Amino acid sequence: MDLTKIKSKIPDTVFPHLQKAFDKFQINTPLRVSHFLAQVMHESGNFKFLSENLNYSADGLKKIFGKYFPDTLSESYARKPEKIASRVYASRMGNGDEASKDGFKFKGRGYIQLTGKNNYTAFGKSINEDIVANPDKVAMPEYGVLSAAWFWNSNKLNEIADKGATKEIVTQITKKVNGGTIGLDDRIHHFEELYKLLA
Secondary structure: OOHHHHHHHOOOOOHHHHHHHHHHOOOOOHHHHHHHHHHHHHHOOOOOOOEOOOOOOHHHHHHHOOOOOOHHHHHHHOOOHHHHHHHHOOOOOOOOOHHHOHHHHOOOEOOOOEOOHHHHHHHHHHOOOOOOOOHHHHHOHHHHHHHHHHHHHHOOHHHHHOOOOOHHHHHHHHHHHHOOOOOHHHHHHHHHHHHHHHO
């Protein structure tokens, strides 16, 4: 498979890292690559975002994380990303309590947001590196791609991608990546564009 056919769609900071991730996690057919990159491109705003933005206003906190921020709390956390992440991600996904600040240390990073100490630990094991000791690595293009490919592989998305080039398959994969179908049209657009070039 000739990845240079899609080089114009991928930033120069990202393209050199694709082959390593694809080889390691068997993303190795036009279908798999097109499905994977369509999801990554949408999730990361075309490779622009490598780290979760947690700079929410009080209203934003109530809207997005309402159960963690009753009215009495939202003002004191507003526009404080470290405090927000430490609370929202506390005591789950392998993170310690709010005071540990694990929630911020292991906030979403990478092209498909890797979140939580358990995921950082598992990803690190898969590439034989201690990512828990240096979680900011996941916000670098090489590790952003690798962690997204690890997520893809861990969720057995190659098996779904192998089923074909239809909108239904893009939808199935989107539900696994997103938890819903947010941005589905954009994901389908990316998939169709890439698959046309690679197939």
